[in-house]
Amino acid sequence: MPSPSAFEHLLRQGALRVTRPRLSVLAAVHEHPHADTDSIIRAVREDLGEVSHQAVYNVLRALTTAGLVRRIEPAGSVARYEARVGDNHHHVVCRSCGVVADVDCAVGYTPCLTASEEQGFAIDEAEVTYWGLCPDCAAPTAHRQHSS
Amino acid sequence: MPSPSAFEHLLRQGALRVTRPRLSVLAAVHEHPHADTDSIIRAVREDLGEVSHQAVYNVLRALTTAGLVRRIEPAGSVARYEARVGDNHHHVVCRSCGVVADVDCAVGYTPCLTASEEQGFAIDEAEVTYWGLCPDCAAPTAHRQHSS
């Protein structure tokens, strides 16, 4: 978890003014990877008191544009944000509870990064989403199911 | 393009009642791959006259559940539907105009189908989305730009 001054530095490097909402959103995204906007709003409000949801939406967009956070949007889910940027990692999504986990581009080679031409498209990114069940939801022998 | 009676057969095989809206939606999805719900509603209305949007939403869900159509949801886009099901193909999405094209799981091997275990997740599907520019939007030498 980077320090507040590290966040400040990140913002300045991105040519973004350093404001309390921005520092707080940045911290929240670092602290809660794959959180949705609503969770981030709640975390920020816990930190700073009342902050408009619009401010958080603005900040998230600015941070995403500046490359300080990454926005992911698994099918059927709202937008989620993570602070791990600049590498080529992917995500597993649980079909049952929706939880998201990181997956490194595995097995030695990285087909995922290989820019190429397909049907005349100039492809610059390959995004991989794995679907399945998380350990909790998969547990076939579990007697207790806390949430249906 | 399958015939109307083929669509009827498909519906019956899926234990779905054969109704005019269903036949029409099925035809529309076959005819307009990657169309969004609104386009499908318009196509169906052109075919049948007034049909409630709710009916089309219901039908699309039923067809998706029955595996007769596939729903895709690229980040930043509304839901889109296609009739090509049962194979392992992926999609390229144009960052500029949003157009979608099919991409076969290429290059000989199919990492995309390999179910596996990652972080304890039981993975059953890998979905790949390629991002880039379509031929029209990429055209660097084009003088005319019909839409900004």
Add this chain to the structure above:
DNA sequence: GGCTTATCTTGACTTATTCCAGAAAGAGGG
């Protein structure tokens, strides 16, 4: 400290989708 401009607040609005209750229509038995 004062100025300029980016950012935040407030509140309305849009868009995609779902929920609900009653009317209509498909499917199977007589």
Add this chain to the structure above:
DNA sequence: CCCTCTTTCTGGAATAAGTCAAGATAAGCC
């Protein structure tokens, strides 16, 4: 072919996520 039962469709309201817009506020720079 008609009846009944159930599924599906209609119409309208409701919801959720996110965006737009105008004025107030606060960063950053001199």
